[in-house]
Amino acid sequence: MTVQQQTRETANATNGIEGSTDERLLQAIASGKRPDPASGWSSTMAFASRALLRIKHIPEQMFDVTLFPIIFLLMFTYLFGGAIAGSTSDYLQFLLPGILVMTVAQITVYTGIDLNNDIRKGIFDRFRTLPIWLPSALIGALLVDVVRYTMASVVMIALGLMLGFRPEGGAVGVFLAIALVLVFSFSLSWIWTALGLIVRSEKSLMMMSFLVMMPLTFISNVFVDPTTLPTWLQGFVNINPISTLATAVRGFMHGMGTWQQVVNVLLVSAIMTAIFAPLTMYLYRNKT
Amino acid sequence: MKEDKKILQNNDWAIEANGLVKIYGKEAAVDGVDLAIQKGTVYGFLGPNGAGKTTTIRMLATLLPADAGSARIFGNDLVSDGAAIRKRISLTGQYASIDEDLTGIENLMLIARLMGYTRRQAKTRAMELLTAFGLDHAAKRQVKKYSGGMRRRIDIAASIVVTPDLLFLDEPTSGLDPRSRNQVWDIIRALVRTGTTVMLTTQYLEEADQLADRIGVIQRGKIIAEGTSSELKASVGRGTLNVQLVHAEDRQQAIDILEDYLGAAVHHGTDSTSLTAQADDSMRVGEALGEFARRRIEVSDFSLGRPSLDEVFLTLTGHSAEQQDSGEEIL
Numbered sequence: 001m002t003v004q005q006q007t008r009e010t011a012n013a014t015n016g017i018e019g020s021t022d023e024r025l026l027q028a029i030a031s032g033k034r035p036d037p038a039s040g041w042s043s044t045m046a047f048a049s050r051a052l053l054r055i056k057h058i059p060e061q062m063f064d065v066t067l068f069p070i071i072f073l074l075m076f077t078y079l080f081g082g083a084i085a086g087s088t089s090d091y092l093q094f095l096l097p098g099i100l101v102m103t104v105a106q107i108t109v110y111t112g113i114d115l116n117n118d119i120r121k122g123i124f125d126r127f128r129t130l131p132i133w134l135p136s137a138l139i140g141a142l143l144v145d146v147v148r149y150t151m152a153s154v155v156m157i158a159l160g161l162m163l164g165f166r167p168e169g170g171a172v173g174v175f176l177a178i179a180l181v182l183v184f185s186f187s188l189s190w191i192w193t194a195l196g197l198i199v200r201s202e203k204s205l206m207m208m209s210f211l212v213m214m215p216l217t218f219i220s221n222v223f224v225d226p227t228t229l230p231t232w233l234q235g236f237v238n239i240n241p242i243s244t245l246a247t248a249v250r251g252f253m254h255g256m257g258t259w260q261q262v263v264n265v266l267l268v269s270a271i272m273t274a275i276f277a278p279l280t281m282y283l284y285r286n287k288t
Numbered sequence: 289m290k291e292d293k294k295i296l297q298n299n300d301w302a303i304e305a306n307g308l309v310k311i312y313g314k315e316a317a318v319d320g321v322d323l324a325i326q327k328g329t330v331y332g333f334l335g336p337n338g339a340g341k342t343t344t345i346r347m348l349a350t351l352l353p354a355d356a357g358s359a360r361i362f363g364n365d366l367v368s369d370g371a372a373i374r375k376r377i378s379l380t381g382q383y384a385s386i387d388e389d390l391t392g393i394e395n396l397m398l399i400a401r402l403m404g405y406t407r408r409q410a411k412t413r414a415m416e417l418l419t420a421f422g423l424d425h426a427a428k429r430q431v432k433k434y435s436g437g438m439r440r441r442i443d444i445a446a447s448i449v450v451t452p453d454l455l456f457l458d459e460p461t462s463g464l465d466p467r468s469r470n471q472v473w474d475i476i477r478a479l480v481r482t483g484t485t486v487m488l489t490t491q492y493l494e495e496a497d498q499l500a501d502r503i504g505v506i507q508r509g510k511i512i513a514e515g516t517s518s519e520l521k522a523s524v525g526r527g528t529l530n531v532q533l534v535h536a537e538d539r540q541q542a543i544d545i546l547e548d549y550l551g552a553a554v555h556h557g558t559d560s561t562s563l564t565a566q567a568d569d570s571m572r573v574g575e576a577l578g579e580f581a582r583r584r585i586e587v588s589d590f591s592l593g594r595p596s597l598d599e600v601f602l603t604l605t606g607h608s609a610e611q612q613d614s615g616e617e618i619l
Contacts, residue, residue: 034404037403
């Protein structure tokens with residue numbers, strides 16, 4: 001009883017002190033008129049601006065698209081160049097398109113990690129109770145990730161040019177090659193968003209991505225010409241989607257790109273998106 | 289309850305739920321919950337940790353499908369009209385439902401833009417809410433640097449960027465100091481005055497007592513009592529008499545008189561001059577006090593009160609509300 005009485009007194013006291021703000025509070029609450037619902041485009045842009053604001057507040061997020069490309073390119077060029085191609089500058093011509101594919105493919109996992117973090121906080125519930133076109137939450141974030149992948153590509157090619165990379169396909173070839181990398185990475189991201197909704201923690205997601213991406217990126221044509229490999233391994237390398245992309249990127253950067261290579265990359269991307277984008281949306285809507 | 293339902297039109301209900309069930313593994317977290325919450329009222333969902341409060345709210349907010357039972361929010365079916373329901377509700381979860389890496393104003397602007405405001409309108413609305421909630425000084429600070437009370441307020445502000453018709457508040461004041469708690473209470477009262485229906489969960493009896501028009505007591509997934517605060521208190525049926533004697537030496541005589549007149553056990557209070565006893569009948573209390581006067585037993589203070597909600601809870605559940613249930617909170 002006494003506790004309750006005290007509580008009432010405190011409550012009354014508070015009302016007394018803050019009586020002046022009461023009107024303002026009522027006014028603010030009452031003036032929340034419901035506008036016309038946001039279009040899919042505007043909610044996508046709102047989520048994209050959230051992702052940009054997060055980069056502004058946590059700039060360390062950009063390490064993966066700035067430092068990773070630099071470290072990977074320098075490390076593998078000088079580590080393997082002499083041994084594999086006899087000279088680092090020759091190897092760089094072969095390696096750069098592949099290492100670009102590898103770097104960007106590996107950082108796609110962060111899309112899933114960000115989503116996994118949202119789920120474990122209450123904001124995920126907030127978004128799901130809003131009257132919005134729900135896929136915009138993921139597409140907005142993915143669009144900003146595409147910007148990040150572009151940045152990684154630009155950093156790597158700029159460094160490559162300084163180290164002596166000479167793309168025979170010219171600016172147009174490089175541009176087309178980057179476009180293929182972006183389409184592929186956008187599609188690959190859906191795998192991580194789907195997994196990000198399933199796994200318990202970001203640690204498990206990191207581990208899973210490591211288990212998948214390490215073999216996929218290394219047992220491919222990124223580092224070596226597959227004809228030097230045992231036949232059974234060549235079979236895996238040839239069906240590996242990372243090889244498909246690396247072949248096309250290498251082709252366009254060196255002026256030897258074919259429509260068939262473009263079709264192959266788009267086909268692989270379409271398959272990944274067709275399976276994992278709807279799966280992600282289903283899991284997002286029905287996560288319990 | 290049943291009769292009320294017949295009199296009120298169908299459109300007078302914010303929430304109607306019938307036999308909601310949610311099962312995790314073999315355990316029923318929510319085990320047949322019925323609710324009828326009238327528009328414009330505050331409903332307090334009271335129960336210990338793990339009783340099924342959060343699970344029920346998550347089902348009603350379209351976040352979690354029910355395993356059995358049905359519910360209508362403003363007449364819209366929970367399963368088939370989820371989109372229509374989401375246009376009228378808002379949820380403030382138990383854990384911060386905002387982006388803690390963003391600033392206060394960025395969070396509110398994000399929600400405002402998602403609701404359909406233009407960038408400029410979003411900014412105006414965000415500032416209006418921040419000012420009204422006493423957060424304007426922290427508008428450009430990251431929410432992770434906010435105090436507990438400020439976090440709760442920005443969280444509620446995010447829920448009412450567009451004034452919802454129904455607001456779910458999951459333990460809105462747990463872990464807050466009394467001042468912050470009163471601020472949140474003021475916000476809830478103001479919301480109700482503008483016509484919003486509020487369903488809140490709480491483990492605190494005073495909170496339900498202070499805010500709720502009706503209270504549902506939930507334990508192990510079942511509603512074990514339902515009604516207004518007074519009805520719940522009356523359902524326990526007993527009042528309590530507290531007597532403060534002037535002289536400690538009168539105590540034994542006073543105990544004898546009270547036991548005689550009230551027919552109930554008398555308990556010693558915190559000191560040697562205070563006594564408490566259960567008293568069902570106020571006439572008998574008067575007679576007992578009259579007997580005190582005849583015997584020259586001086587009384588410095590006495591009170592006859594109905595049982596507190598705490599006593600109600602104890603009677604209903606066998607343990608006090610704040611005491612933790614054995615199970616962990618099921619999300």
